[in-house]
Amino acid sequence: MEFNESYFAKHMAPISGSAIRDIFKLLGKPGMISFAGGNPSNAALEPDVIAPIAQEVISTIGAPILQYGATEGFIPLRESIQRYLLDSGVPCEESQVLPTAGSTQGMDLLLKALIDPGDVVLVEDPTFLGALQTISTYNAKIVAVPSDENGILPDELEKAMKQYKPKLAYIIPTFQNPTGTTLSVERRRRVAELAAKYGVLVAEDDPYHDLRYEGETLPTIKSFDKEGWIVYLASFSKIISPGMRVGAMVVSFPALLRKCVIGKQSSDLHNPLITQAIVDAYLRKGLLKEHVKRILVGYKKQLETMISGFESFPEGTKLTKPQGGLFVWAELPENINTTALLQKAVDNGVAYVPGTHFYPNGGHHNTIRLNFSNSPEDKIVIGMEKLAKVLKENN
Ligand SMILES: Cc1ncc(COP(=O)(O)O)c(C=O)c1O
Known part of the structure; x- marks a missing residue:
C-alpha cells in the first residue's frame, strides 16, 4: 500500500x-x-527576568502548577489580564476573559464556534497570512474588503455585510500586519456600529497595540462596542514572549464564550499553568x-x-x-x-x-x-x- x-x-x-x-x-x-x-x-x-519568576511560581505554587488546570484559565492570570486590558482601553469583565495560546488560538476558537464550510468571513485586503490560513482550515469563503492607508473602508465593509450576511469579520486595527497601517478613530467607531447594525461579530486582533513609537494611542474598536459584537484578541507574544504562547480573548456574549471554552477543551484542554503563572507574576510585579x-x-x-x-x-x-x-x-x-x-x-x-x-x-x-x-x-x-x-x- x-x-x-x-x-x-x-x-x-x-x-x-x-x-x-x-x-x-x-x-x-x-x-x-x-x-x-x-x-x-x-x-x-x-530570560534573566523570566528565570527567577519561573523559579518563584514553581516553588510557591508547588505541585498544583504541574497539574491539569481549568480550560477557563488560571484565575489570577484572568484577573491580571483584565487589569491590563482595562488599562489598554478594552472594557471587560474578568468573566469575559479567556486565556488562549496566543491570539492565533483566539481566532481559531471563534471560527470553530461559528463557521460552517462555505460561510463567509470578511477580512481586510491585504491581511495577516496566519489568519488566512486559520480561516481556510474551516473551509470558509474569504471575502477581501478594500482598505487604504487608514485601514478598512467602512462603506465597503457595510456593502460586504449587506451582500454576504457573514457571521464574522477579521480586522487588525493597529499597525496592521502586513501594511503597518492603523485604522482611524472614526472608522473604529463605524466598524463597531456596523457590527451591531448587521449582527456581525468582529474579531479585533490587536497584538501590536503597545508597540507605538510615535503618536497617540487610539481607542480600541471594542471601546465603541455597546452590545458585545466585538471580540477582542490580545497577545503577549510581541511584548513578553511569543514562545510562552499566552494571549487572551474577550468575549461579551456568554453563549459564545461558552462555545469557545468547549472548543478549547478539545484543542488543548487549557494553556500550560506554568506559562500562565509566569505571565501573571510578570504583570502583577508591574514589569510590563x-x-x-x-x-x-x-x-x-x-x-x-x-x-x-x-x-x-x-x-x-x-x-x-x-x-x-x-x-x-x-x-x-x-x-x-x-x-x-x-x-x-x-x-x-x-x-x-x-x-x-x-x-x-x-x-x-x-x-x-x-x-x-x-x-x-x-x-x-x-x-x-x-x-x-x-x-x-x-x-
Ligand atoms: C495580526 C497578527 N495576529 C496574530 C499573530 C500571532 O500572534 P500570537 O503569537 O499571539 O498567536 C500575529 C503574529 O505575527 C499577527 O501579526
Whole structure:
C-alpha cells in the first residue's frame, strides 16, 4: 500500500503551509539577513527576568502548577489580564476573559464556534497570512474588503455585510500586519456600529497595540462596542514572549464564550499553568510598562534605519511609514515582481515576504513586507542595500 494525498481530509485541501514558514527554510545560509518573520528581537526578550519568576511560581505554587488546570484559565492570570486590558482601553469583565495560546488560538476558537464550510468571513485586503490560513482550515469563503492607508473602508465593509450576511469579520486595527497601517478613530467607531447594525461579530486582533513609537494611542474598536459584537484578541507574544504562547480573548456574549471554552477543551484542554503563572507574576510585579518603554526605543531606531534604506530603492517605490508595529510595507514599480525575485534575494543574502501572500485573491506581485525588529541596525543597513541592488537590477 502507498500513503498518498487521498488519505487527507477534504477540509485540509485548500490549505497550503504558511509561505513565511516555507521562506524560513531558505534562511539556513550563514550571514543571511532576514526581513521575513515577525519575531520580536531577541534583545527584547528577558530570560534573566523570566528565570527567577519561573523559579518563584514553581516553588510557591508547588505541585498544583504541574497539574491539569481549568480550560477557563488560571484565575489570577484572568484577573491580571483584565487589569491590563482595562488599562489598554478594552472594557471587560474578568468573566469575559479567556486565556488562549496566543491570539492565533483566539481566532481559531471563534471560527470553530461559528463557521460552517462555505460561510463567509470578511477580512481586510491585504491581511495577516496566519489568519488566512486559520480561516481556510474551516473551509470558509474569504471575502477581501478594500482598505487604504487608514485601514478598512467602512462603506465597503457595510456593502460586504449587506451582500454576504457573514457571521464574522477579521480586522487588525493597529499597525496592521502586513501594511503597518492603523485604522482611524472614526472608522473604529463605524466598524463597531456596523457590527451591531448587521449582527456581525468582529474579531479585533490587536497584538501590536503597545508597540507605538510615535503618536497617540487610539481607542480600541471594542471601546465603541455597546452590545458585545466585538471580540477582542490580545497577545503577549510581541511584548513578553511569543514562545510562552499566552494571549487572551474577550468575549461579551456568554453563549459564545461558552462555545469557545468547549472548543478549547478539545484543542488543548487549557494553556500550560506554568506559562500562565509566569505571565501573571510578570504583570502583577508591574514589569510590563517599563519593559515596553525600553523595547520601543530600540524598535523605533530599527524602523527609522529601515525607512532610510528605502532611499536607494527603485524610483516610484511607495512605502507606508508606520507609527508602530514590526513591519514596513512597500509597493514597488509595477514591473518588479517580488515573488519571482525572492530566490535571487536569498542568494544575495537577504530575505523578505512577497506581498502577494497577504492578498486572499493573490496578485499584487510588486508589493513586499519587511520586518525590522529581528535585525540589528547595521544588518538592516546592509540588508536594505543588498535588496535595493537586487530590485534595481531587475527593474
Ligand atoms: C495580526 C497578527 N495576529 C496574530 C499573530 C500571532 O500572534 P500570537 O503569537 O499571539 O498567536 C500575529 C503574529 O505575527 C499577527 O501579526
